[in-house]
Amino acid sequence: MLRLKTTDIGRAASAADLIVESLREAIVQGELRDGELLRQDQIASLFNVSRIPVREALARLEALGLVTNQRYKGAVVASLSLDEIAETFEFRALIEPEVLRLAAASMSRESLDEAARHCQAFAAETNPELWAQLNRAFHYALYRDANRPYHLQVVSSALDKVGRYLKAQLALTDGMDQARREHQAILDACLAGDGDRAAELTRAHILDASHSLVAFLQRERGEQA
Numbered sequence: 001m002l003r004l005k006t007t008d009i010g011r012a013a014s015a016a017d018l019i020v021e022s023l024r025e026a027i028v029q030g031e032l033r034d035g036e037l038l039r040q041d042q043i044a045s046l047f048n049v050s051r052i053p054v055r056e057a058l059a060r061l062e063a064l065g066l067v068t069n070q071r072y073k074g075a076v077v078a079s080l081s082l083d084e085i086a087e088t089f090e091f092r093a094l095i096e097p098e099v100l101r102l103a104a105a106s107m108s109r110e111s112l113d114e115a116a117r118h119c120q121a122f123a124a125e126t127n128p129e130l131w132a133q134l135n136r137a138f139h140y141a142l143y144r145d146a147n148r149p150y151h152l153q154v155v156s157s158a159l160d161k162v163g164r165y166l167k168a169q170l171a172l173t174d175g176m177d178q179a180r181r182e183h184q185a186i187l188d189a190c191l192a193g194d195g196d197r198a199a200e201l202t203r204a205h206i207l208d209a210s211h212s213l214v215a216f217l218q219r220e221r222g223e224q225a
Helices: 015-028 040-047 051-063 082-104 109-124 128-146 149-172 175-191 195-221
Strands: 067-070 074-077
Touching: 015 040, 015 051, 015 149, 040 051, 051 067, 082 128, 082 149, 082 175, 082 195, 109 128, 109 175, 128 149, 128 175, 149 175, 149 195, 175 195
Parallel strands: none
Antiparallel strands: 067 074
């Protein structure tokens, strides 16, 4: 019988998984900018792998809408138009309030306490690099008890697509003050057990963020609505 120190390969992350997560985080956080070239040889060298897992990772990121392939250029960070950004928020405003309404009916004390901690941390945080992460943590603590994993997977993908734009908008406008107030109001409705009110406030919160972000990007890009 062979006596070897083994690893459960079925549970280990593949090279492509690791590359996907690293690039996804860099894109969502805005460290890789719209239109930035993603050279396969450079990425392979950074991760000390062949180009095969890099190609797989880029294909998966393209399926998520974070990367696009341009003729004669290759893979680049995808850039969203104002219409695409507005539509993404429109979709979130349909799904997330209903997820929260479902969660509110059976929301645990643990989830409420966790959401309150994230709400306070978001309100106190001065580092823009952490705002998107804390914002997501707050909302997901409230959504968790809905027991709708597919819904949350789709919401997560939508947040990934617009996260880099939101960070800039929050940092360069008064968006943080409004977000703090709206988070607290949503939390208060959940603490009161009012799922309908929490859902209504969440929908308004998402649409307010959309209007503010699109207006901000119009000024930055000089585009028309």
